[in-house]
Amino acid sequence: MGNRQIDPLKLRSFIEAGTPYREIADYFHVSVGGVQQAVERLGMQKKNLRHDKFIPWQMAKEHSQSGPVTSLRILSKVAQGQQVPLVKLNSALRWAVRLHDEDLDIDYTKETGFFEKPADKAGWHIAMVLEDVNSAMTRDATFP
Incomplete structure (x- = not known):
């Protein structure tokens, strides 16, 4: 050509x-x-995102589009610097902050799907998620 x-x-x-x-x-x-x-x-290729830090479980197909995993994916995207629609981010943050404020965590089994449980402060998954999201949002914030 x-x-x-x-x-x-x-x-x-x-x-x-x-x-x-x-x-x-x-x-x-x-x-x-x-x-x-x-x-x-020109460095314009899309960055391949990995969600395994935020979604460390091997999920059954029927659970792959549930509310908790959708929220975790949205928060993972934000933590990795990708823009997401504000309404989706707000919804995911409300869910995660509610869990955190109530000292709850999220867990998963293939048999039952996602469930809430009392948080173990040593391995608090939702706390890690919120910390990573907060760091990314603070790092990527632009002020006029």
């Missing part, structure tokens, strides 16, 4: 808008591989 140039600013706007690589390639008249290389070269 030759030595075609990809405008970094236009590429960034496409990536931020979630435009598929195929459409970007068509726009710039390059291959999908050319788009991938440009994205990597």
Whole structure:
């Protein structure tokens, strides 16, 4: 396809808008591989998030979309620097703060799913979650 140039600013706007690589390639008249290389070269690739610190359990499929795991995923994203919709963040934080304020923790078994239990201060999962989220929000805060 030759030595075609990809405008970094236009590429960034496409990536931020979630435009598929195929459409970007068509726009710039390059291959999908050319788009991938440009994205990597410019450091625009999405960071792969891992939630295993916040969700350390092997879950049964029927529990993978439950309220607690959804809240933990949202809080994990925030702790890793990803933006989430404010309404989802507020909901997840209210849930976690309620557990913390009531000295409760979250746990899981494949048989019963997620359940609340009295917190063990030595290994308090929700306290760790809130601490990581607070650190990330403090670190990423921008003030005018």
